[in-house]
Amino acid sequence: MHVRAGPVMPGEARLELSSVCRSFGPVQVLFDVQIDLRPGEVHALIGENGAGKSTTMKIMSGYLQPTSGEVRLEGKDARFPDSQAAEAAGVVLIHQEFNLAEQLTVEENVFLGRELKRGPFLDRRAMRAKTAELLDRLKCHVSPSARVKDISTPDKQMVEIAKALGRDARVLIMDEPTAVLTNREAEVLFELVERLRADGVAILFTSHKLDEVKRISDRVTVMRDGRVIATTPTAEMTEDQMAEAMVGRELTDLYPARRAPLGDAVALKVEGLDVPGFAQGVSFTLRQGEVLGLAGLIGAGRTEAMEGLVGLRRSTGRVEIDGAPVTIRSPREAQDKGLVYLTEDRKGRGLLLNMGLRDNLTLQSLRDFTNPFLDNKGEDEALTKAIEDFDIRTPSRDARLGNLSGGNQQKLLVAKVMLTGPRIVIIDEPTRGIDIGTKQQIYDFIHRLAEEGVSIIVISSELPEVIGLADRVLVMRRGRIVGEVAGDEKTEDAIVRLAMGLEGEEDRESESA
Amino acid sequence: MSTTTEQRAPGRARPWMDLRVLGPIIALIVLIVVGALMNPNFLSYANITNVLARSAFIGIIAVGMTFVITAGGLDLSVGSMAAFIAGLMIMVMNAALPGLGGGLAVILLGIVAALVAGLAAGWINGFLITTMRIEAFIVTLGTMGIYRSLVTWLADGGTLSLDFGLRTALQPLYYGGLFGVSWPIITFAVVAIIGEIVMRRTAFGRYCAAIGSNDTVARYSSVNVGRIRLLTYVGLGLLVGVATIMYVPRLGSASAATGVLWELEAIAAVIIGGTMLKGGFGRVWGSVVGVLILGLIGNILNLTDAVSPYLNGAIQGVIIVLAVILQREGKAGT
Structure with missing residues (x-):
């Protein structure tokens, strides 16, 4: 029994949590959470990992129920028994890990569970047309008949969004939608968000990238330790203030300068490393105690080249560790020689x-x-x-x-x-999907390792990270190393130009084809 | 008002974890009590040793099967493999009889032949699954047919019989024993204890669980996934050989009907014992309990008139389904 609010007024909440608490067994993870999503508004939810963002989103979308407190959809009690009920009411959560049936086609996924029928048979033509229309609206160019397992990660996300739109979502909740996207792909997403906002959809998203929070959200809610710390119009908060509100303390410089001088000893020398289909002629040296950055667009072959180096993929080339030639056919052999690879895919690999x-x-x-x-x-x-x-x-x-x-x-x-x-560590995307406080701890740790004389290769798609951490940055494009920047040249602009093929390579055709 | 939502807490909930651990044991105790109430002979020394000795064959195989399933695999061929090994062992011993005489030498030769055949058969399964990267289900479905067909062919559609004199010489392997406990029971116990130790206390057991849980993660963690998988099949093949060595003296013959459905009984015992069919978690003692549960059901039906023994399979089926329901994760769907 709840007191019914008056008629819905413009600007009033479409979906609202009030005094929501949630416990898992004896552990309480949410305390009196209050948050409201309004039609035609983009709401950002930020906080460190474990602050309660995911639980909050799952309660909004019916995946979890509150232990106490109220969920209201347009003023009416809406404690959804499960996610299907929430989706039927127009509240859709897009997970960070996609909920797509990999073996089915795009079209079959978009209409999964609510297939259009003509008599007892599936109306494939109508579904295909509708899917094409939805994808068109998203400026996504995958074929409705492509199998989901064959399409790229950003396209999968677009399919997820198409699926949500096909369900007439009035509240769209996105869990770190840009974590798997390149900057350009994120732009497409942002444009889409703008259009959905204009259509009156209430949007909530989480992100660890505060610049994009600043850019596309209208209001921002900061959570810490299961509590809402603040909800304010985004315009009234700087990125630094957001970060500090999340962490609850002042953040010192994220990227401390190198404290120990760099030696001359070469720890790792790679010459002409080929990983068929992914990387060709990769050559570089890594000095003892050095932090070497490896930048490039997603799909440039960075991960595959390094996986080839440590024996996770077939590769050819000359490798020397501490001046001695070595043959590495398996991760075990690499590890026995002090060389290890830390994967970017912590859940899958x-x-x-x-x-x-x-x-x-x-x-x-x-x-x-x-x-x-x-x-x-x-x-x-x-x-x-x-x-x-x-x-x-x-x-x-x-x-x-x-x-x-x-x-x-x-x-x-x-x-x-x-x-x-290990004595040589390759770290692939060390801070993907983690919050700023933990990021700082991991950066600190990488610095300490380097001081102890461990040599480190950092693969990262976040340019400030790779620039801040590394002594030198190698840039890869289409499976080759196309340049190296160090010292004052180590700027985002220089790296982007190399990564996009704007300089340093004969081949100048545009990337977008 | 807000009490019912509590049940949906994720994986960490303890209460039914206990059920997963205790479930098979409780079922076993219930069966023993029921058996004892229904027939006074149930708990007699003769009946108990009879049940144990009959369960030993499946039990020894189930221990090996536990490792295969824990590492995310499956082996459907063990029943046919046992029949084939039995036929081979009989043929080798019969052939060697004129040359070596009826003594220990022939028996040892037969034992070695069975063990080597088991190792080889297991290795072939493992090789096809790991190196050739074919689904375990397909590979062992294929070898299941091959071994069954081979033993039928070797027996020319009939029965391969051990020489009568050898049969007497071999009988102690099944009927003999130490301190009144027969060899199959002793072997089953030793295999189970070693299996439990290997699963729980060695890197091999941990690797099996890791591979069954996520073989990509295992590979990225420097685990030689192919070799560990191969070893689980080789180990299972060897144990099939061990079980066959004691099965041959029991009947002294092998035919197309030998070892029929052993694979399903072994897999059922493993699952009843709490090992996850999709891999990632396994316990050898559970499989032992599972084998005993299946063995006792048959025994109780034979001892009492209340239910027809022909319903043995139906009751076993119900137990298997119940076991899986009890062990299921709390949340449905995902």
Whole structure:
């Protein structure tokens, strides 16, 4: 029984949470959350990993129910029993990990669960036309009959949005929509958001990129430790103020200057590395204790080249470690030579989400805990140390990894790889999808490693990150290294020009084809 | 007002974790109590050892199957493989009889032949699955047909019988034992204990769970995924050989009907025991309990008149489905 609000007025909330609390077992994760989404407004929800953003969004869209408190859709009680009920009411959540059936076509996905029919049969023609129309509206050029497994990540996201629009979404909730997009793809998304806003859709999105929050949102809500800290018009808040509100303290310089001088010893020398289909003729050297950046557009072959180097993919080329030629045919051989790769895909390739912290931590260095039986005590000690060293926050030591926030999963992944005692580390997208406070911890850690003489390659699509962290930056484009910038030349502009092929290469045809 | 939503908390909820651990044990205890109430002979020494000895064959295979399934695989060929190995062992011993005489030498030769055949058969399955990258289901469906057909061919559609004199010499392998406990039971116990230790206390067991959980993550963590997978099939093949060695003296023959449906009984025992069919989590002791549950059901039906023994399969089926329902994750759908 709730008191009914008066008639809906313009500017009034379309979807509103009030005094929402949520607990998982004995652990309370949301405290008195108050947030309202208005028609024709873009609302940004920001906060560190584990601040409660995901839980809030899941309560809005019926994936979770509040332990107490109210959800109202246009003034009426709307505690959705499940996500289908929410979608039927026009409230759609687009997950960070897409909910698409990979083996079905785009068109079949868009209409999944509400297929158009003519008599007892599917009306494929109508569905195809409608899908094409939706995709057109999104300026997305995939064919309605393409299989989802064959299309690119940004296209998958467009298909997700098309699916939501096909359901006449009046409240669109997006969990980090730009995390998997390049800048150009993000632009397309922003244009779309503008149009949806003009159509009167209420939009909520989360992002760790404060510049885009600043750019496209009308209001911003900051969460910290399960509580709403502030909701203000975006115009009244600077990016620095947002960051500070999220973290709850002042942030010092994200990228400290190099503290230890760089030696001359060459730790890794790569000549003519070929990874068929992805990279050709990749050559570079990495000095001991150096942080080398590897920049480029998504799809430039950075990840594949490095995976080839550590034996995760077939590759040819000459590799020297500490001046001695080596052959690396498997990750195990690379690891035995002190070379390890930390994947960008922590959920798909980095961690076993259904297993515990301890088993994940020691998986890569399990040989060191074998005598010949597993040394459980040693493993427990290693976990205690990792939790301390990397400030991993977990509900309990026995928790499954899937129950940790993204930032804490990332810290455990770093801890896992470092437990192998490497001397050369390749870190792929060290801070993807994690909050600013954790980012700072990871940057600090990379600096400490370099000071200890570990040589590091950082692959990153975030230019400030790669510039701030690295001593030198290599730029890749279409599978080749097209340039190197260091010192004063290490600017975003220079890197972008190289990455887009605007200079440093004969081949000047435009990228967009 | 706000109490009902609590049940939907994700994976961390403890109460039914306990059910997952205790479920098979409770079921086993219930069966024992029911059996004891229905027939006074149920708990007799003779009946208990009979059930254990009959369960030992499937039990030994189920221990190997636990590793295969934990690592995300499956082996449908073990029943046919057992029949083929039994036929081969009989033919080798019969052929060697004139040369070596009826003594220990022939028996040892037969044992070695069975073990080597088991290793080889397991290796072939593993090789096709890991190196040739063919689905385990398809590979072992294929080898299942091949071994069944081979043993029929070797027996020329009939039965391969062990030489009568050898049969007597071999009988102690099934009927003999130590301190009144027969060899199949002792072997089953030893295999189960070693299996439990390997699963729980060695890197190999941990790698199996990691591979079954997500083989890409395992590969990125420097685990030699192909080799570990291959080893699970080789180990299972070896254990099929071990089980066959004790099965041959029981009947002294092999035919197309030998080992029929063993693969399904072994897989069922593993699943009843709480190992996840899609891999990532396995427990050897659970499989042992699963085998005992299946064995006791058949035994109880034979001892009592209340239910026809012909319904054995139906009751086993119900138990399997119930076990999976009880072990299911709390949240439906995802």
